[in-house]
Amino acid sequence: MEALSRALHLKQNVTIDLVSAVFGVIFTAGAIKATQLVIRNKQERVLRSPRDLVLPKLTAAEQELLPYPPDSLPGGRDVDSPYGTMRVYEFGPEDGRKVLLVHGITTPCLALGAVAQGMADRGCRVMLFDLWGRGYSDSPDLPHDDRLFSTQILLALTSSPLAWTGDGRKFSIIAYSLGGCVATSFTAHSPNLVESLVLLCPTGLIRSRHLGRQRRVMLAADYVPEWIMEKFVKKTLQKPMYSNENKDDDKEAGVEKVARAELEEEPTTEYPISKKYPHLTVMGAVQWHLQQHPGFVRSFMSSVRYAPITGQDAIWKKLALREDKTLIVAGTTDPIIIANEIKEDAERVLGDKLEWILLSGAHDIPVVDSETICGHIAKFWAL
Template sequence: MARAFQEGCRVIVRYLFGRGFSSTPDPTSQPQDIQLFTTQILLVLSSSPISWTGENNRFSLVGYSLGGGVAASFTSYFPNLVESLILIAPAGLMRPNHIHWTSRFLYGGFLPGKLVEYLIWRRLGGGNASTPSRSNEDDNKITPTQAAEEETPSHPALTRDSSASISTRRPSVSIADVVSWQLTHHAGFIPSFISSIQHAPVSSQHSSWKTIATNQSSPSPQQRLLEKKVLLLLGRDDNVIIADELSEDAKAVLGDAVDICILDGGHELPVTDADIVAQTIVSFWNQ
């Protein structure tokens, strides 16, 4: 999607720590929370001798999935830096009923860390193992560990659009291929994934989002977004971030400070429909 902004925009794309080619700070001493991600954003802003914040000392921030939750939280803390905020299928307001008790058990510190890493590795496809079907009688014998492994949500990239290529420049590489590569070659990927689930702004971020809405009434232009609202882009068929639910919850916390656009597609919207997403964002900027 970033390539769609090449004309007229200066774009930087960053991996969250522990993803892609990014290294991994030790999650035991530096958990993957908003403090770590805020530090990363500020480091990125200092990465070039040419200022990323331009003449107004502000920049547009586009966040996708977990990055959307991070972007919203960052904006609530640093409104003076963010000129425009775009959230694509963002984390942050995920409803508690979507978090199964087994996931709470798995990520709650009740199991040894290495066991949790192994279970997550298997669930994300590292073991390529299928779970045999069980009878109702067997259900009564399942252990909490087995339940946790089976109920752990798979990676968002392993959904119905996982065969989509990541880029027109690399059509042979799919989203699922990238996840598989990380499972095989990136030792920090699983610890980062687990730490993010435990500490990142995935849910219950209503206060941060409300702060963004409140700032739009500030007398200081530096505290307000240029459009005085957030653009929220959702996939109609997204089974990770449910469009109808997030639309309702976002309106409740942001009020008039949000434009919601629901597009055809799933959670991989910025990959499978990059041009449409980019056009929608540009239209928002030009309105």
């Protein structure tokens, strides 16, 4: 009986060891698989731009036919980072005043191409970059807030072969629409880096009543499947700004107007958005990356949710502590950056540190009237 007992005990231990070994193998395999899934998911959190998805399939001649060729502006480079790869352009005299340009919510940086070239022709060293998810910049799965955008600005600056900061060096910023609130936040938190701030039709002080249905829907998007939201936004951005369907429709307001107001007109200035490809249009570039960039809609939606588009009085008040004035240029018929409202609110927070210019035109004045804008900026900077 004792021998049988020892045999049964041994068999029981063997069985337990065997079962444990099997479960160990299963657990290990599962852990490896889970780890692979996690790694894969982390890799997929950066949605690649047309730089990786489109350009490798095209010849150089075919790339030149794109609505946004990769060499639309001079001095292009791709900057790698933990957030993905971003596209930067830098050109103009190396010893000129250094000027960073930050574009709007819908467009790539090409929208400010005419302003950039106008300032370069006036002796400035200019730098532009595609915000995350636009143009040739990847789309990271992170909140597109002032923290992410400020980091992107620093990534762009440090990628330059020239020194833009350090040893008392400062640079100036020209920012448009969404870029206005991004640049304002950056300047407020890094006052010793920015020499002068110029805001073209800026967001940041938009009154809440102008934030339309789209932002309200997006702010409640936690309850809506992401693919439905993306489909809704994509359809909205594909509509022309003033089609018969939307003309005089007061129900449409806020973010959707900001987005498509950037695309309202074609250039009428002597400065095209691209000197190399003077036929290019902002609308064409936007429609192209809307179709070809898998992260564009995601980045657009995240910017609507998290960027400092409204309620930024405290940040703007920090600008009043700076020695230099802030120049704001607005349009008389802008459908969302209402001229009299932005002037009133800017005067309230900036006081005598505000320089104000009102031009005839809508939200797209940096595209259609770039030469006039460059002239005012040059005068403001005494170039």
